[in-house]
Amino acid sequence: MSDRTASVLHVDLDAFFVSMELLRRPELRGLPVVVAGGLGPRGVVNTCSYEARTFGVRSAMPVSRARQLCPAATFLESDYPYYSAASRTFHAILRDYTPLVEPAGADEAYLDVAGSERLFGDAPTIAAGIRRRIHEEIGITGSVGVSINKLVSKVASDAGKPDGLVVVTAGEEAAFFAPRPIRELPMVGPKTAEALRGLGVHTLGELARFPIGALEARFGHHGRELHARALGIFDAPVLAGHGAAKSISRETTFDNDEPSRERLRAILRGQCERVAADLSRQDRASRTITLKLRFPPFETLTRSASPGRPIDLADELFEAAGDLFERAWSEHACRPVRLIGMGATNLQERARQLRLGESMDANVLFETVAGLRDRFGDAVIQRGAEIGHSRDHHGPHH
DNA sequence: TCTGGGGTCCTAGGACCC
């Protein structure tokens, strides 16, 4: 069948945040542990230990639900600065084997080792070496899938979790996929899975045998793609690096729905400053600004505007986002807001120079603030109007 | 159960241009 050799690896750290917490809290090993982005009333689970999973706890689940399912679990708040050092070590290990490393988040990446085999051995040998080094140098376990493409390697590493190595030899892709449930295929989320089950399709083998025409009638172009993927066919190559960002955004969900126009505007202003700082560091400017509002119970709207020229300063972002906010909010009768956010999209390289007489002080200030927030977290510096807000109890006190 | 925050990609309709 295939004359390609299996040289694509997907490497994934196991229950990354929880594994890192267990390193410094070994007394919790073997117990249900849940790490959540926030422990407030609207927090959701980031990662949980395999012991917690036996109670039905899952990623992206509301913390309130996780507490019901497993009241005995230890609940911890995510500590991103602590995890990021391990993440850098992880990616550095991978780059020791090939420059062809495509990061896919803090705790996973794809590698193509076709050009590295003379130096380091065949792909399964390299996979074993990577797993050993992750364990020795970070102290946690990782899983690896090896196959001819990114899709099959991803499914393979998931199948081996935790602490697994799964090799799918060339030509065996469809057979490896056939018995697996459709939800294990990347691109089949809750909605697509429900629609497929409605067609009587529960496994990837059933999906592969389903008539393409019927899939296209139901899912459009999506249908043809689903069918190909069910057979393990996937062409996108491993691309080094992560490329320039296509959008930059910040959003905030309130513990209690926020009714105050002034406080909403102040939060929005802070978000514009953070986005402006990111734009500045990446030398990018935005041609489209998007405002996001969510009203209770869970009704989300977005409004966007494209000013005539690319913009990148906090004042410019806030001028656009503030206008969008005023219009959208009054359309919704100034109801209390569950979430407010803004984003810069349609990014392009920033060509602008600092104009004579422009407020250099303000730009220097913003970049200083951005640097402090990088090192100590977003809560370290806040505008006066943000202080005393309901979400502050998450942050450090000064 | 009651749903974070940061992203990517796709669709679909309408405006506008040739």
Added chain:
DNA sequence: TCTGGGGTCCTAGGACCC
């Protein structure tokens, strides 16, 4: 009169991923 076809940009929303 009352109408083609293609291309591009913009906006709003939604599915999906980590």
